[in-house]
Amino acid sequence: xxxxxxxxxxxxxxxxxxxxxxxxxxxxxxxxxxxxxxxxxxxxxxxxxxxxxxxxxxxxxxxxxxxxxxxxxxxxxxxxxxxxxxxxxxxxxxxxxxxxxxxxxxxxxxxxxxxxxxxxxxxxxxxxxxxxxxxxxxxxxxxxxxxxxxxxxxxxxxxxxxxxxxxxxxxxxxxxxxxxxxxxxxxxxxxxxxxxxxxxxxxxxxxxxxxxxxxxxxxxxxxxxxxxxxxxxxxxxxxxxxxxxxxxxxxxxxxxxxxxxxxxxxxxxxxxxxxxxxxxxxxxxxxxxxxxxxxxxxxxxxxxxxxxxxxxxxxxxxxxxxxxxxx
Amino acid sequence: xxxxxxxxxxxxxxxxxxxxxxxxxxxxxxxxxxxxxxxxxxxxxxxxxxxxxxxxxxxxxxxxxxxxxxxxxxxxxxxxxxxxxxxxxxxxxxxxxxxxxxxxxxxxxxxxxxxxxxxxxxxxxxxxxxxxxxxxxxxxxxxxxxxxxxxxxxxxxxxxxxxxxxxxxxxxxxxxxxxxxxxxxxxxxxxxxxxxxxxxxxxxxxxxxxxxxxxxxxxxxxxxxxxxxxxxxxxxxxxxxxxxxxxxxxxxxxxxxxxxxxxxxxxxxxxxxxxxxxxxxxxxxxxxxxxxx
Numbered sequence: 001x002x003x004x005x006x007x008x009x010x011x012x013x014x015x016x017x018x019x020x021x022x023x024x025x026x027x028x029x030x031x032x033x034x035x036x037x038x039x040x041x042x043x044x045x046x047x048x049x050x051x052x053x054x055x056x057x058x059x060x061x062x063x064x065x066x067x068x069x070x071x072x073x074x075x076x077x078x079x080x081x082x083x084x085x086x087x088x089x090x091x092x093x094x095x096x097x098x099x100x101x102x103x104x105x106x107x108x109x110x111x112x113x114x115x116x117x118x119x120x121x122x123x124x125x126x127x128x129x130x131x132x133x134x135x136x137x138x139x140x141x142x143x144x145x146x147x148x149x150x151x152x153x154x155x156x157x158x159x160x161x162x163x164x165x166x167x168x169x170x171x172x173x174x175x176x177x178x179x180x181x182x183x184x185x186x187x188x189x190x191x192x193x194x195x196x197x198x199x200x201x202x203x204x205x206x207x208x209x210x211x212x213x214x215x216x217x218x219x220x221x222x223x224x225x226x227x228x229x230x231x232x233x234x235x236x237x238x239x240x241x242x243x244x245x246x247x248x249x250x251x252x253x254x255x256x257x258x259x260x261x262x263x264x265x266x267x268x269x270x271x272x273x274x275x276x277x278x279x280x281x282x283x284x285x286x287x288x289x290x291x292x293x294x295x296x297x298x299x300x301x302x303x304x305x306x307x308x309x310x311x312x313x314x315x316x317x318x319x320x321x322x323x324x325x326x327x
Numbered sequence: 328x329x330x331x332x333x334x335x336x337x338x339x340x341x342x343x344x345x346x347x348x349x350x351x352x353x354x355x356x357x358x359x360x361x362x363x364x365x366x367x368x369x370x371x372x373x374x375x376x377x378x379x380x381x382x383x384x385x386x387x388x389x390x391x392x393x394x395x396x397x398x399x400x401x402x403x404x405x406x407x408x409x410x411x412x413x414x415x416x417x418x419x420x421x422x423x424x425x426x427x428x429x430x431x432x433x434x435x436x437x438x439x440x441x442x443x444x445x446x447x448x449x450x451x452x453x454x455x456x457x458x459x460x461x462x463x464x465x466x467x468x469x470x471x472x473x474x475x476x477x478x479x480x481x482x483x484x485x486x487x488x489x490x491x492x493x494x495x496x497x498x499x500x501x502x503x504x505x506x507x508x509x510x511x512x513x514x515x516x517x518x519x520x521x522x523x524x525x526x527x528x529x530x531x532x533x534x535x536x537x538x539x540x541x542x543x544x545x546x547x548x549x550x551x552x553x554x555x556x557x558x559x560x561x562x563x564x565x566x567x568x569x570x571x572x573x574x575x576x577x578x579x580x581x582x583x584x585x586x587x588x589x590x591x592x593x594x595x596x597x598x599x600x601x602x603x604x605x606x607x608x609x610x611x612x613x614x615x616x617x618x619x620x
Contacts, residue, residue, distance in 0.1 A: 125608060136555060140600075298441055
């Protein structure tokens with residue numbers, strides 16, 4: 001109750017907190033540009049490939065964190081939302097011939113609506129019902145796509161990617177830059193949400209939903225906003241996926257590894273703050289990218305599962321929690 | 328008879344038979360999720376793990392899958408008490424059930440699933456008992472023993488469980504811990520011990536359900552995923568902690584799913600589970616027979 005009141009009493013501070021946005025965006029832009037230049041100097045196509053792999057998880061984990069970390073509502077359906085984005089891009093490409101960037105916008109719209117719909121049906125109840133519903137959502141969307149011949153059914157769909165996009169040396173580089181921009185935007189949005197009234201409302205919901213409701217926080221509306229935003233950003237993370245691999249089948253799009261990583265990364269990094277998912281995604285993403293080269297992908301995912309269990313048990317506040325000290 | 332009517336009748340009957348499998352799969356969850364308020368989303372994964380163990384042991388010793396499942400149940404009981412002990416120590420005690428506790432069970436589900444892929448490979452496994460190929464014909468209606476035997480097992484197991492819950496001291500304590508753990512403490516019963524026991528039983532039920540699953544259909548490591556939607560939908564629809572409600576909901580669910588499968592194609596049956604779940608959550612979250620909270 002006291003934490004709720006404290007969370008609600010901060011609005012005056014938000015005015016003082018606002019100027020800090022500029023250094024963040026500048027820092028992110030410099031970091032992004034530095035990353036791009038470093039990879040360009042290395043000049044290896046694999047660098048872009050691995051970079052994209054990690055950055056997509058930065059987007060996915062930050063998106064998950066908006067609802068899961070800030071508000072405490074666990075979304076198990078990250079793979080479903082991500083695949084929704086990927087298949088929206090494929091459908092748009094097939095139906096209208098529109099390319100990657102419109103595909104990303106469309107993916108955000110479709111996956112956002114999906115998040116809103118799922119949230120509207122289940123967020124009025126206890127949090128676990130939302131979690132269970134998202135878990136099933138992924139399975140059902142998988143079934144739908146397998147039965148949908150227009151996108152290739154279980155055989156999958158091919159996307160012929162252009163050889164290169166003018167200012168960039170290769171298509172891989174182009175995709176990397178797109179994902180880099182998306183990742184910076186997503187982290188920025190997640191950070192802005194955290195410091196906004198919405199974010200404080202969501203934190204109040206996480207700490208004590210009843211008390212939040214009682215002091216006038218519009219809980220359902222905030223949760224719906226978060227669910228929509230979370231879904232839309234997950235869709236964004238998935239939209240470039242068919243372009244990245246050139247071919248997408250339902251099993252790859254709905255891979256459980258997205259669902260587990262979307263949860264493991266924020267929780268291991270430290271859920272509830274915008275930096276936690278970034279730390280978790282970079283750490284786990286790099287680890288998995290290194291491990292896929294050396295050991296089998298199943299063992300690799302198994303390790304992620306164990307890390308998730310061990311971390312939530314022994315370090316419930318994640319890596320960031322080590323630095324913030326025990327509550 | 329009209330062929331469509333025959334199809335419908337057959338769909339209803341085999342749906343009821345399928346409901347037996349669902350009843351036994353969901354009854355374990357009715358205890359953990361319904362009574363103890365522990366959202367064990369790893370339940371279907373543990374059921375599939377038991378199915379694989381049943382196939383391995385049954386093939387090795389040449390025994391009937393259901394017999395093997397019942398023999399394995401104590402092992403899974405111990406596993407369940409272990410999982411609950413860890414869950415209680417790390418999450419329930421600290422009040423971290425909502426986020427970290429859910430992630431914990433999700434992690435277990437994931438570890439079990441990927442572990443099965445690593446140990447057995449992604450292929451389907453099966454172990455057919457001799458009665459699996461016998462089908463009784465009652466007029467126009469087929470009754471395959473492959474489906475009937477698991478139904479009978481479910482009836483025996485869930486029936487005796489219900490009797491035990493209603494009549495024994497421990498059974499009543501489990502029902503009591505669901506309502507008010509503090510009151511139980513005042514009567515000198517340790518609620519944590521009771522919950523550990525109940526959770527062990529729920530996982531053991533999952534193990535028996537794994538045996539039934541092997542008899543009904545071949546299993547693969549990811550079989551559990553489709554069952555998550557089914558068992559949670561059944562459990563919520565049955566009114567959470569109520570075993571009779573759970574069985575009734577399971578039979579109804581089996582019929583709905585099977586009739587859909589016979590008229591729209593079997594690949595649509597997972598969608599039924601989800602649609603059903605959403606409908607229940609949106610319209611009647613307290614379940615068909617449940618009381619309003």
